[in-house]
Amino acid sequence: MERLLGGCPRSPGDGVMNAEDRSIRPEGPIDAYLDELLASIRDGEPSAVRRLLAETEAHLHESARRLHAQGLEPEEAEREAVRRFGPVATVTPALRPPLTALGKMPLRAFVRPAVGLAAVGAIAVGLSGALSEWFGRIWGAGFVAGDLPGMAYTAARCAVLQAPYPGLDCSRAAAEHHWGEVVEYRVALGVLGLLVLLISRFLPREAPLPAGFVPALAAAAFLLAAAATGLQTVNAAVQGGQGMGAWLSAVVVSFPLAVVFAVVAIRHSAGRVRYAPAA
Amino acid sequence: MNGQLDLLLLASLGAGEAHGYGLIARIHERSGWRLDLQEGSVYPALHKLEASGSVESRWADDDGGRRRVYALTRAGQEELARKAEEWKGFSAAVRGVLGTAS
Numbered sequence: 001m002e003r004l005l006g007g008c009p010r011s012p013g014d015g016v017m018n019a020e021d022r023s024i025r026p027e028g029p030i031d032a033y034l035d036e037l038l039a040s041i042r043d044g045e046p047s048a049v050r051r052l053l054a055e056t057e058a059h060l061h062e063s064a065r066r067l068h069a070q071g072l073e074p075e076e077a078e079r080e081a082v083r084r085f086g087p088v089a090t091v092t093p094a095l096r097p098p099l100t101a102l103g104k105m106p107l108r109a110f111v112r113p114a115v116g117l118a119a120v121g122a123i124a125v126g127l128s129g130a131l132s133e134w135f136g137r138i139w140g141a142g143f144v145a146g147d148l149p150g151m152a153y154t155a156a157r158c159a160v161l162q163a164p165y166p167g168l169d170c171s172r173a174a175a176e177h178h179w180g181e182v183v184e185y186r187v188a189l190g191v192l193g194l195l196v197l198l199i200s201r202f203l204p205r206e207a208p209l210p211a212g213f214v215p216a217l218a219a220a221a222f223l224l225a226a227a228a229t230g231l232q233t234v235n236a237a238v239q240g241g242q243g244m245g246a247w248l249s250a251v252v253v254s255f256p257l258a259v260v261f262a263v264v265a266i267r268h269s270a271g272r273v274r275y276a277p278a279a
Numbered sequence: 280m281n282g283q284l285d286l287l288l289l290a291s292l293g294a295g296e297a298h299g300y301g302l303i304a305r306i307h308e309r310s311g312w313r314l315d316l317q318e319g320s321v322y323p324a325l326h327k328l329e330a331s332g333s334v335e336s337r338w339a340d341d342d343g344g345r346r347r348v349y350a351l352t353r354a355g356q357e358e359l360a361r362k363a364e365e366w367k368g369f370s371a372a373v374r375g376v377l378g379t380a381s
Contacts, residue, residue: 055322055347059300063318086317093323098330211323273283274315 029078030060037088043205044095052094060085089267093211102210109206113214119197120218124225124253126190131249133183139245145178146242147171175242182246215265222258226251284316284324286366289333289351289359296350298341299325325349333358 034057041049063081068074085091097105136144151171153161158170165173229250236244291297291305299321306314328334333355339348351359 051347052322054345055299056319058298058341058344058346059318059322062300084318086319090317090319091322094326096323098327273287276313276315 028075029082030057030064033060033082033085033088037091040088040092041095044208048095052091056085056091096208096211099210099213102213105207105209109209112200112203112205113209113217115196115200115203117214117218117221119193119200120257121221122189122193122196124190124193124222124257125186125250126188126193128249128253129183129186129188129190131252132179132186132246135245135249136179136183141175141179142172142242144175144243144245144249145182146175147178148236148239148243212265212267215261219258219261219265222254222261226255226258229254283366284320285328286359286362287314287316288321288324288328289355289362292334292349292351292355293359296348298339298346298348302349328355331358 034053037056038049038053041052044052060078060081063084064074064077067077067080070077072080132144153170153174158173161173161177162168162170165176168176229247232247233244233251236242236247287306288302291302291309294305297305300318302325303316303318303321306316325334325336329336329349332352334349335352336347336349338345340346
């Protein structure tokens, strides 16, 4: 036990910072960490917040004491104790209800996360719009928004589509027109998403949802989006590749987001134990 | 090794009540310092075990300060026995596979 935690037997007061140390450095890494923790859990249930802060503070100070006794300078010992404890996000799930309590949560607890998720989804659509613009510039409007074989326009519709693009035939003019729509509408939705995300920051914080629930939901939604748009991409590809880019841009954005949210969900829901083979 | 933290904490508590820091120290010592974990992750796990009834906790004085100490409940002892059997079965299965592969 002692090897891990400093290698020195514990005695009352060993490594405890004396009054002189405190006067020189009143705010150390542990204080900064506790401030950060308090800021992130201030909306929790008061007694649970108090308990978690007390446990964290006692743990960090004991760890720092032992590391100091092992030979580290006081501030270095505190910094190492904080590093071993992990980021604030490691401990905040302690204030989250278990997944089984989800059905008993008030509906208002879901509003802020739902608005946040909708905003992130809209921003992702915006990113796919920006990507579609890039795809179109590289591979042409037809790659992004060309019609699948069999699509036909009336002469009147062709005239409308060709008006801004003199010299292009009807299908190419339609692709240019639809490329513009794909980019503009998606980017506009992305901007709207940014605004909603900003507004969601000001929504009242209600009871926290179970740890990892919101990221898991986001991961599932983005995975579903990636699967659906992936199928559409393949469908367009096997029919000549026209219009493939609009779907591909959605896959390129949604799949990595699904992975990122899944990793976040896993990290929030399970403590990780690392095995280090003996040398 | 996701998902094994609960078992390690229950097993560590099997040696007697302790606070979070003491439990981590037991895990390190008993594993021959081969198992490492982010120390802060122990508290969400302990609170979850307490909510499920496997663990109970109380404030205790420690060198002039207050520490939250945890202990196994009867339900926790049963949960520990169940999880330990599961782990032994899994471990035996993997050893079996490794044995046939070597």
